Amino acid sequence: MDPRPHHSRSVTRRTVLTAAAAVALGGVAITGCSRQHPADVPAIPRWEDLRGSLSGALVVRGEAGSVEAGRAFNPLFDVNHPGAVAFCASEEDVARCVEFASNAAIPVAARSGGHSYAGYCIPNDGLVVDLGRMATVSMTGTAAVVRSGARLIDVYAGVAEAGRMLAGGSCPTVGIAGLTLGGGVGVLTRKFGLTCDQLISARAVTSDGKIRILSSTSEPDLFWAIRGVGGGNFCIATEFTFATAEATELTVFTLDYAPGDTAAIMHRWLTFMADAPDELWTTLHAVGGTAPQCRIVGCIAGSTNPRALIENLRSAIGIGPTDRFEAVKSFLGAMKFMGGCSTLTVAQCHPSWTGSAPGQLERESFVASSRMVPHAGVDTARIEALLVGKPGLTFIFDSLGGAVSRIPADANAFPHRHAVASIQIYHGVGADSAIASQRVDEARDRLGEICGAAAYVNYIDPRMPDWAAAYYGENLPRLRRIAAAYDPNEVFGFAQAVRP
Numbered sequence: 001m002d003p004r005p006h007h008s009r010s011v012t013r014r015t016v017l018t019a020a021a022a023v024a025l026g027g028v029a030i031t032g033c034s035r036q037h038p039a040d041v042p043a044i045p046r047w048e049d050l051r052g053s054l055s056g057a058l059v060v061r062g063e064a065g066s067v068e069a070g071r072a073f074n075p076l077f078d079v080n081h082p083g084a085v086a087f088c089a090s091e092e093d094v095a096r097c098v099e100f101a102s103n104a105a106i107p108v109a110a111r112s113g114g115h116s117y118a119g120y121c122i123p124n125d126g127l128v129v130d131l132g133r134m135a136t137v138s139m140t141g142t143a144a145v146v147r148s149g150a151r152l153i154d155v156y157a158g159v160a161e162a163g164r165m166l167a168g169g170s171c172p173t174v175g176i177a178g179l180t181l182g183g184g185v186g187v188l189t190r191k192f193g194l195t196c197d198q199l200i201s202a203r204a205v206t207s208d209g210k211i212r213i214l215s216s217t218s219e220p221d222l223f224w225a226i227r228g229v230g231g232g233n234f235c236i237a238t239e240f241t242f243a244t245a246e247a248t249e250l251t252v253f254t255l256d257y258a259p260g261d262t263a264a265i266m267h268r269w270l271t272f273m274a275d276a277p278d279e280l281w282t283t284l285h286a287v288g289g290t291a292p293q294c295r296i297v298g299c300i301a302g303s304t305n306p307r308a309l310i311e312n313l314r315s316a317i318g319i320g321p322t323d324r325f326e327a328v329k330s331f332l333g334a335m336k337f338m339g340g341c342s343t344l345t346v347a348q349c350h351p352s353w354t355g356s357a358p359g360q361l362e363r364e365s366f367v368a369s370s371r372m373v374p375h376a377g378v379d380t381a382r383i384e385a386l387l388v389g390k391p392g393l394t395f396i397f398d399s400l401g402g403a404v405s406r407i408p409a410d411a412n413a414f415p416h417r418h419a420v421a422s423i424q425i426y427h428g429v430g431a432d433s434a435i436a437s438q439r440v441d442e443a444r445d446r447l448g449e450i451c452g453a454a455a456y457v458n459y460i461d462p463r464m465p466d467w468a469a470a471y472y473g474e475n476l477p478r479l480r481r482i483a484a485a486y487d488p489n490e491v492f493g494f495a496q497a498v499r500p
Contacts, residue, residue, distance in 0.1 A: 045104045045127075047084050053096045056089035056133060069130075070122055071353055072111070073173065075365045076433060077119035085128040091203065091211055091238040097129045098236065099209040102491045109494070110236040112149055112175025114351075117368050118462045120232055120494045129236060131177070132354070139164070143200060144242045148177040153339065153349040160332035164244035167192040170338040172349040173361050177237050182230040182458030183414040185422055187299045187338050190281045190402030194414060196227035197407060198242045204235040207491035211238070225482045228414030230457035230471065233479075233498050234486045250334040251306035253298050253326035259291035261319050263384040266397070269296065270376040272316040274420050278402040279303040282313070286383070286397070288390035299334060365429040367436040369444040370459035371451045372419040373397065382450050386443050393439050396424040415454075415473035422456050423447060460496060467496050 051058040059069040061083055069085040071078065083106065086097050094110075101108035107126030114121055122128060131149035137158030138145050144159050144166060153172035159165060167188035169179050176195075179186070184195025192198060201215035202223065212235075214223040225234060257265055269284050276282075282298035298313070300306040310326060329337060336342050341349040341361065350359030387393055400419050409417040416422070425443045427436035441463060444455075448465070455461070455470040468476055476498075484500035493499070 045083060045100070045106055050084070050086065050096065050100045050127075053100075054086060054088070054093045056093045057087045058084055059087070060084045068355055070128070071363075072114040072116060072119060072122050073351075073353070073363055074115070074117075074119065075363050076367070076429060077116075077122050080119055080122040080124050082122055082128045083125045085130055087130045087133055089133050091134070091205060094129055094131070094205045094236050094238055095209045095211055097127060098205050098207065098491065101127045102207065102209070102489070107494070108491065109232065110148075110177070112177040113151055113173055115171070115174050115178060116231070116460070117458075118460045118496070120460070123494075131175075131236075131238070134238065139244075140241075142244055144244050146176055146240045146242065148175070148237045148239060150176045151350065152176060152179070152335075153341075153346055156332055156335040157346045159244050160247060160330065162244075163247050165247040165331040166195070166242055166244050167198060168195045170335070172336070172339040172341055173351045176240065178231045179458070180240060181226055181228075181233075181237065182460075183228045183416075183456070185398050185400070185456070185458070187281055187335065188301055189404055190276075190399060191278050191301045192245060193403040193407060194228075195242075196412060196414060197403070198244070199227055200241045200243055202226060202237050202241070203239040204237045206235045207487040207489065221478075221482050222486055225413050225479055227412035228457070228472075228475070229479055229498060230460065232492055232494055234483060234492060236492075247331045248302055249328050250331060251300040251303070251310075251326060251328050252334050252337050253300075253310050254324070255296040255298075255314060255317070255321040256323040257294045257296075257319060258322050259289065259293040262286055262292040262294050262387070263380040265294045265296075265317055265319060266380040266383060267376075268317050269313075269397075270373065270378070270380070270420060272313055273399040274376040274401060276313075276399075276401070277303070277309070279306075280309055280313070281402075282399050284397040286387055286395040288387035288393035290389060290391075292384055292387040297338070299338065365433075367427050367429060367433060367440045368459055369425045369440050369461035369464060370456040371423045371425070371444065371447040372416050372454040372456065373421040373423060374419055374452050374454070376420055378451050383447065386446050390439055390443075392427050392436065393443060394426045395443070396426060397421045398424070409473070410475060410478075413472065413475050413479060415475045416456070419454065422459075423451070424456075424459050462495055464496075468498065471496075472498070 047060045059066050070082050088094050107123035109121050109123045110129045111121040112131050134147040135149040136147050139162040152174050155176050169186040180195045279302045285295045348358050348360045352359050353363050409415050427440050429436045453470050457471040479498045483498045
């Protein structure tokens with residue numbers, strides 16, 4: 001058995017450093033950059049000037065390959081058509097793109113994995129700064145140095161080769177940048193913290209076109225902000241340096257339950273995970289239908305008796321699973337299992353939509369949003385009721401706590417340190433996205449009444465009510481001050497960008 005936990009736990013929503021856009025989603029227009037064209041700026045960007053300054057490649061709309069170059073992970077955003085896509089080969093290329101977009105007063109968005117939940121990585125008529133050619137992963141001692149175009153499968157393969165491991169998301173094709181910049185909830189989160197908590201330093205291009213080194217001693221305010229503010233804000237990250245841990249064997253497992261009893265399973269799972277040891281991370285998928293049903297997927301790191309820990313969880317649930325699976329895997333093997341590509345090579349665990357053989361992972365059409373679970377005592381009967389009669393609607397609960405909860409809420413921009421779990425609200429889309437959008441909106445608002453207004457920026461939602469407070473909580477005022485210092489002219493402006 002090789003179950004495929006859904007990709008979207010990792011990014012993210014939402015990809016790297018998304019920025020100014022005009023996006024159509026569910027019939028709602030999301031307006032991008034608010035800057036006006038100065039009178040002396042031509043209406044049509046001089047793309048050839050930019051092309052001549054890059055060591056990488058530029059594909060302008062209408063040229064061969066421009067349709068493919070503009071694609072993101074979610075086909076819903078194929079309606080967006082960038083003016084050009086710059087395939088950057090260096091951070092100097094990134095700096096030239098930022099300067100060009102700023103001078104031309106056009107939207108600019110960076111793209112790493114292309115998983116942006118709101119499509120902001122594909123700005124209409126703007127410039128996409130594609131970082132996919134900047135994707136190396138190397139080790140300096142025990143630290144991983146990762147260029148921002150790397151996808152998670154490459155990061156995991158690179159650190160595993162050095163006998164190390166890093167806590168990150170589950171989807172192989174998600175970009176490391178988008179995951180990190182919004183926080184980074186994933187498979188080893190309770191053991192090591194969020195992905196952003198493991199960040200030692202970064203390199204980035206700011207709105208003035210300067211290349212800066214970010215750390216606790218260099219540009220500390222911006223370094224604080226990029227650990228949780230979300231992609232698209234303040235800068236384009238070009239490189240990350242992460243602390244890593246010694247790789248160990250990991251135990252992965254699944255528990256599948258029959259329809260019914262979903263509220264009880266959710267409540268008992270939340271209660272168990274609230275006091276679980278750090279070594280255990282789990283996700284619970286509650287799937288809508290006539291009678292909703294659940295699946296629990298987990299990973300155990302460093303436990304002396306992982307089977308006993310699984311049995312403790314099963315006993316706490318108190319309802320027999322219809323199917324159970326467990327296996328001991330290497331770090332890379334466990335990450336491939338979580339990403340649904342255990343039977344594939346690392347090279348095959350790459351996107352098929354970029355045209356780069358031999359990638360086999362396909363795009364997905366979906367609408368999504370999120371809420372945070374503040375404590376284990378939330379009314380799970382009301383949560384289950386939201387799924388009744390809603391096939392296609394899924395709530396993906398990812399356990400927090402552990403190492404995440406021991407970091408102060410103001411230590412970096414990620415504010416949700418005391419939440420016991422996040423909820424990704426996910427609905428697949430067929431021929432018509434209207435039903436999916438309506439159901440996700442309704443579920444988000446009702447979950448807000450049950451769980452509170454907090455939400456996860458890596459599942460960015462263009463229709464989220466009071467989105468700034470939901471994503472950032474009490475960290476919002478400091479983020480606005482940093483916006484005023486680093487991007488006063490809103491070069492990186494988009495519908496849900498943090499503004500002064």
